[in-house]
Amino acid sequence: MRGLLAFAALRGHAARTALAVLGVAVAAAMLLDMVMLSTGLRESFQHLLLSRGFQLRLAPRGTLPFDTEAMIPGATAILDTLRTLGDVTTVSPVLGAQLHVPRDGRVTTTFALGVNPAAQGDYELRSGRDPNDANELVANDEFLHAAGLQVGDTLEAATGYNPQLRTFAGQRRLTIVGRARFLYLSAGQPAVALPLRTLQAMTGHTRDDAVSLFMVRLRDGASVDAARDWIRAHVRTVDAISTADALAQVDDRLRYFRQLGYILGAVSLMVGFLLITTLMTVSVNERVGEIAVMRAIGVSRPHVVQQIVLESTVISSAGTACGLALGLATARYLNAILSQFPGLPAAIDFFPFQPRAIWTALALLASVGILAGVYPSWRAASRPIAGTLREEAVA
């Protein structure tokens, strides 16, 4: 009977119920997105950084990775040193450079990575194969599209280019053998990867054997911190950064995102709560007469409250459910926008679906909505019966 009364009340005000559900849905969607943004971004970064299993990266001491001026000379010697540390399973040297590819009177400039294809952790092959031979490369779709090339084509690439004189330096003929997706690049950035030796030769770094960066993978269970400290002590030209350190740095930079997320999330929660409270207060206030009648004929106070809480439960659960769908849709849309953010790897998911955080947030909103029915209904059910009936009769 309570259920019947609750549903009848909701049905009786179908438009109002629908609007309330919609309002809660918007608040829930906002809450969902903010929770995803604030808790998920870090996980997403961590996932990205750990996706290839490299726990340490070694950058030239005192610089940031891929600072084009900064180099780590003597890569082979460092590799040998690193291999003496028993916990190290893979070392991936990386050299970053720019390549200019003239074709049909146009020059396409692309980011180039010199890697050891067998140990690299920068790209994932989509099709074709790794650039195992000295004059081979893999490229991403952005590059292929910009240069109008495809797998199997051969191109002329140069590391130096003078636009005035239209002269090239460090030229080399390379064949595209694979299509790849680069993990750490911003959206839309053309990129290629080729053997480290080749790029070193093209950039004139053969003699000093310089690279921009090493990525180091440790065996499972090895202490990352211990390895990091060992490397810092034994390789004076590099600074070892663990994924945890990198995450901490990222965390620091993303703090604003997170704070924004928390604040807006809290606001959405409040909005949802106030919305349902307002609605239930209005709805209960226009029914004080009915409630007084129910009380007069013997309906208990808890039962009156239960009936109205059932109404707010229906509204808040329906709203939360719609909000989940709406939130996921907006998250996808927002993610597409934010992925274009310059300087951030396109592979980062700003709104990863994190079941625990999401269910917690939505459960919180739903329960807050349910609670919103308690106070107004308890108050209405506690009004003096005779006095309320008299007021209703006068009104």
Place this chain on the structure above:
Amino acid sequence: MSALLTARDLYRDYALDGTAVHAVHGVSLDVAAGEYVAIVGPSGCGKSSLLNLLGAIDRPTAGTVSFQGRDVSALGDRALTRFRLLHIGFVFQRFYLMPILTARENVELPMAEAGMSRPDREQRGDELLRYVGLQARGRHRPTQLSGGEQQRVAIARALANRPALVLADEPTGELDARTGAEIIALFERLNADGTALVVVTHDEELAHAARRLIHMRDGAIITQEVLAPNGSSGA
């Protein structure tokens, strides 16, 4: 006949801008099981206030109300609500049916609250609607019923849990004479079937259908008269 309801030295004051309105001023009253009492008096003399105290939807400023020997005024809200549910039937001037429920659902409401099973409820709901002559209108909502029909549904609802006492405050107040007469007839039948009735009314016909007539003035009972059976209304 044994006393069903006993009111002793009832007072009910309303505080109004610092001054107290003595709506009920020292009323003592017994209602026997199966009795039919009408309370009359000028407007504002405290009839409704007294009825509310008798039906335990209001608490007296002083005095006690006992039902079947049990002091009702001392009960807490929970017990008091339960008491109303099981022992008192209310009929209001403005019917006060739940607009969102059908006639039968309205009648079933107190039974559901009392914990009666659905089949029992439906059966008794039908039975009560038949009793008030509305067996065909069970699926209609209050807005689809006339005033007299609504009041008959309200009476069926008041009878839902077989109360020993039905209290009615101007039950014919909103109805024309003919429809009012139907309600009066229904009350007589109800009383003949053993339910005690206390009605507050300005309606001469209704008042004279009762067996005892209580006259009130200024919050107090001034006279009581016992009416001969078969007062005025036939049915």
